[in-house]
Amino acid sequence: MSVRSDIEAQLDQLAGMAPSGFFFALHIRFALPLLHHQTYDPGWTDHYTEQAYALRDPIIAWGFSTTGTARWSEIEIPDPFGILEQAKDFGMVYGFAVSCGPVKSRTIASAARSDREFTSEEIDRFAHIIYALHDRTEPPTSLTRAQIDALRLIAEGDRHAAAAAKLKISESALKARLNSARQRLLARTTAEAIQRARDYRLI
Numbered sequence: 132m133s134v135r136s137d138i139e140a141q142l143d144q145l146a147g148m149a150p151s152g153f154f155f156a157l158h159i160r161f162a163l164p165l166l167h168h169q170t171y172d173p174g175w176t177d178h179y180t181e182q183a184y185a186l187r188d189p190i191i192a193w194g195f196s197t198t199g200t201a202r203w204s205e206i207e208i209p210d211p212f213g214i215l216e217q218a219k220d221f222g223m224v225y226g227f228a229v230s231c232g233p234v235k236s237r238t239i240a241s242a243a244r245s246d247r248e249f250t251s252e253e254i255d256r257f258a259h260i261i262y263a264l265h266d267r268t269e270p271p272t273s274l275t276r277a278q279i280d281a282l283r284l285i286a287e288g289d290r291h292a293a294a295a296a297k298l299k300i301s302e303s304a305l306k307a308r309l310n311s312a313r314q315r316l317l318a319r320t321t322a323e324a325i326q327r328a329r330d331y332r333l334i
Contacts, residue, residue, distance in 0.1 A: 149242035151222040175221035194230040194239030202227045238265040281308040
């Protein structure tokens with residue numbers, strides 16, 4: 132099973148554990164995650180984004196300050212903007228957070244429900260999946276010279292035929308290089324692969 136397929140298979144499991152939604156951001160580097168996903172109420176997501184709460188969220192601050200798991204009610208980081216109180220209006224009354232990995236490549240996740248605190252067993256099950264996803268999606272620290280050359284030429288605006296000619300390879304060989312780069316960077320498109328390679332300073 133590919134990494135992408137593995138992640139897709141885990142999403143339903145995570146959703147089943149979080150009645151009011153969940154989110155994860157895998158391998159946050161240079162302020163950007165390698166992969167992220169969330170299922171919170173769209174109204175909350177819009178409000179959260181409009182208010183730039185990611186920069187002020189005590190859950191995110193907690194996630195960067197430590198590793199492990201904690202219920203929201205146990206996190207003592209100040210919340211001067213009342214973010215957690217506002218979240219209650221969207222069914223996110225109880226929740227917990229998960230944090231793992233080195234600070235230079237931190238994974239942070241959270242889940243919510245409206246009716247009760249999560250049990251320790253529920254938190255452990257959710258966290259186990261997040262830890263596995265973190266381990267499975269470790270970003271590459273390098274690309275092959277062939278992958279770098281192919282991505283750079285496309286990034287500079289060359290079409291496939293022109294890039295292949297410059298590299299003195301067939302167009303199908305170029306596409307194979309781009310495909311291998313996408314897989315290594317967990318990217319759906321070549322444009323996404325180029326952006327991730329730049330974000331991680333690989334090209």
